[in-house]
Amino acid sequence: MSPELYDGLSIEIRPIRPDDKERLAAGHALMSAETQRLRYLMPKPRLSAAELRYLTEVDGEDHVALVAVADAYPDATLGVGRFIRLRDRPDTAEFAIVVADAFQGIGLGSAIAEALADAAVERGIRHFSATVLHENTAVRAVLRRISRRLAEATWSDGAGELLYELNAA
Numbered sequence: 649m650s651p652e653l654y655d656g657l658s659i660e661i662r663p664i665r666p667d668d669k670e671r672l673a674a675g676h677a678l679m680s681a682e683t684q685r686l687r688y689l690m691p692k693p694r695l696s697a698a699e700l701r702y703l704t705e706v707d708g709e710d711h712v713a714l715v716a717v718a719d720a721y722p723d724a725t726l727g728v729g730r731f732i733r734l735r736d737r738p739d740t741a742e743f744a745i746v747v748a749d750a751f752q753g754i755g756l757g758s759a760i761a762e763a764l765a766d767a768a769v770e771r772g773i774r775h776f777s778a779t780v781l782h783e784n785t786a787v788r789a790v791l792r793r794i795s796r797r798l799a800e801a802t803w804s805d806g807a808g809e810l811l812y813e814l815n816a817a
Contacts (some may be wrong), residue, residue: 664713675725743776779790
């Protein structure tokens with residue numbers, strides 16, 4: 649998938665590959681400490697070798713990750729979204745997404761999330777669950793955009809456990 653974003657940047661959204669480890673680490677370095685905190689719910693200045701393996705060596709069925717790349721930025725991922733199917737609820741997957749600061753607000757997160765939701769529905773997933781900090785309004789907006797409705801929400805200590813029913817489900 650190759651959407652053109654609001655600022656005219658052409659990007660490719662594709663499945664992550666094991667050889668994306670260095671690109672993923674470089675993309676992570678493009679994120680501010682605040683963006684990292686919003687994604688990981690805590691400061692995360694760097695990704696370890698084990699984390700990079702886990703994040704890039706996915707099975708493509710129960711753990712799917714899509715990256716946004718652009719020819720203009722060949723050495724880094726600009727954003728990444730993923731879902732991991734819950735073992736005890738196979739129609740539900742944990743959702744996560746992050747976009748490098750310089751590429752926020754131009755439609756990149758929405759493009760990744762839409763592609764991810766389509767991939768999830770193709771695999772029989774009907775719901776995305778997400779743990780989100782209350783102040784992470786961007787991710788909550790993206791989830792609303794790709795979902796039919798918010799099915800459940802439990803808030804505690806500034807974070808929510810949210811369950812969305814996907815649009816195409």
